Amino acid sequence: MKLRNIEIIIGREYLTKVKKKSFLLVTFLVPVLFAALMVLPTLIMLGAKQKAQKVAVVDKSGIVMQRLKDDAQATYVDCSDMDPDSVKAKLGEMGLDILLSVSPLDTASRTLTAETFSAKPIGVEYRDALQDSLDAAVEDYRISMTGIDGLKDIISDMKSDVRLSTYTLDENGNAKISSSDVYMMLSLVLGVISYMFIAMFSGQVMSSVIEEKSSRVIEVLISSVKSTELMIGKIVGVALVALTQFVMWIVLTGFILGIVGGVVGFDKVKELTAQPEVSAAIQTGVPGVDAAGMTAADNASAAPGEMTAVVTTLASINWGEIILVFIVFFILGYLLYASMLAAIGSAVESADDSQQLSLSVTTPLLIGFFIAFYTFNAPDSGLSFWGSIIPFTSPIVMLARLPFGVPAWQILLSAVLLLLTFIVFAWLSAKIYKVGVLMFGKKSTYKDLWNWLRQK
């Protein structure tokens, strides 16, 4: 094998892929999308403050109107003495946005019905608020009907408010508060990213092999280089493309978030981060400052313990280990699937023909993907354990298990098995590839591939 040849192949593979418009688009667009996903909800919440709606209320029950208080969302006009239909007809004229028509109380079922009419659809948030007001009015009415004094206080006193805190124990038996949600999300994200990366980039190797066959440039190539050199060069070239894209994503996302943070006022974020609750809110993906303040306040009052747990969890996760294991398993998994798909690609002349053959190769990958979805429910179940050890699914399942903590021996065993499997399959793939690239004119079958394997 000649290193120089492999270098030239890698160079071509890398440069043509990196110079492609689609590569540039994906590389620059994904961080923008990613940053947008993190920033937009905040901006939307800030921007979504609607002006107060003017609501005409025709209250035939007599219990609803008194509960409706003007606030930022809406102001109310009592039109109870009017006919709903006439109000409906003149809604625009009267300068009103919504008509709320409440039926008389049904004393038998002790409830009422209500309808709203408006030119524009009512926002979800306001609809929920309205629903709450109506429910509360009917509940109060029912409580008063029982005739029991102080019942309302008794009921509110009885409402329970238990909070379950989850702690993880480290080797020394120290308890640490943790959030299962964080582990879950992280597990899912790692599994999905690993699946996507492996499927996407090993697929690129296959299409690159097919391209050389269908354009007939292959025979010129293998009269200059060994088929194994060509295959290795391709797989490494695409791997470098993957790493380039990965690094670019991280750098660009950081860059964009930095700019957004700077514009919105990053200093304030830092100030607020001093308080644990606030920093928790920021950690959950709200970098905008005003928004951070707002949501922090909301969340803090709602469930302060939970936020602390999220922060502690995020802080306690061993990011270095996760990144290292991710890179090792992604690279090994990619190498395994890329070499198998290179062999498949060598057997066909067009992408259409490849589907049937490649399905058998990508099915285990898909199974790994599904196991990963199950893993966050039961990270140490038999399925997840074996899924993370067996080489074809391990690049995905192991990463999905990782946030929940995996013993080092399991990671090592899995990685070694994956490496050995890769070596065996790369060797088999190279044999198929060598024969396959020279086969033209006839659609290859599994039987052909088997015969090529046995050819000297």
Added chain:
Amino acid sequence: MGLIECKEITKTFGAKVALDHVSLDVPEGKIFGLLGPNGAGKTTTIRIINRITIPNSGTVLFQGRPITDDDVQKIGYMPEERGLYRKMQVGEQCMFLARLKGMSTNDARLALRDWFKRFGIESWWYKKVEELSKGMAQKVQFITTVVHRPRLMILDEPFSGFDPVNAELVRKEILRLKDEGATIILSTHNMESVEELCENIALIDKSRVVITGRTDEIRRKYGQNHLELVYTVHISGDAPDQVLSPVEGVFGIVSDTDNGGRHTAVLSVSKPKNEVLAAILSQGLDINSFRELMPRMNDIFIKLVTEGV
């Protein structure tokens, strides 16, 4: 000693024997025709010389010693199934292929600029291959085959798919490269180009070499010692007006067709050409031409392939 010598090469694919003890001797600085019907084993032979395929037994010698991977860089190969990366720029692609043949980036660029100028295609350097017409792409393909100044060029059906203008261009370049000392193996069905270009041939049929040697010797061997005489018979005037008559023991007449006074006679001869000519001259005919009738390569090819040796 030939530049390339194949000695007793056998190659099997499963139960199928692709080459059966094939031996070839390709002389240096000559054009060598590798002939044979489809599926005879030509492409396999070429791939073995290129070390794309490894034979089961037998050896290939390059300049007298077993061929190595380094020698392959001295070969320029234009396969029958040819193509280029469609999405790549012409210049970039030529650079890539030239470097794979061992050229440095600088040498490759200089040599390529030279060739692009010779073919008048300098403006194509930054074009993508998919923007080129088929004929244009073929010129590029030819350049990538020869840019590294190969000692040996293997051209598999070099004229198939080329339009007449490009085919002529390639033919001229092949002759020019031969004059510069390159050895060329031409694998083709086109017998006219074989007659015109190849000094030596080998005919492969059903995995075996059926015949190999100098083209003129083979043609003579398969000729039937026929001569062709064209002469004119004048109906009036003082000029000769008789027809050719056979001379016992020197030549007989196989046929004599009269085409408005212009006769074409095929003679079967039993004496050397000069004696035959002397006998004809003594008959006082108005001779237009006299030549040895060689069988066409095409006829030999068909005869050998259909009837066996």
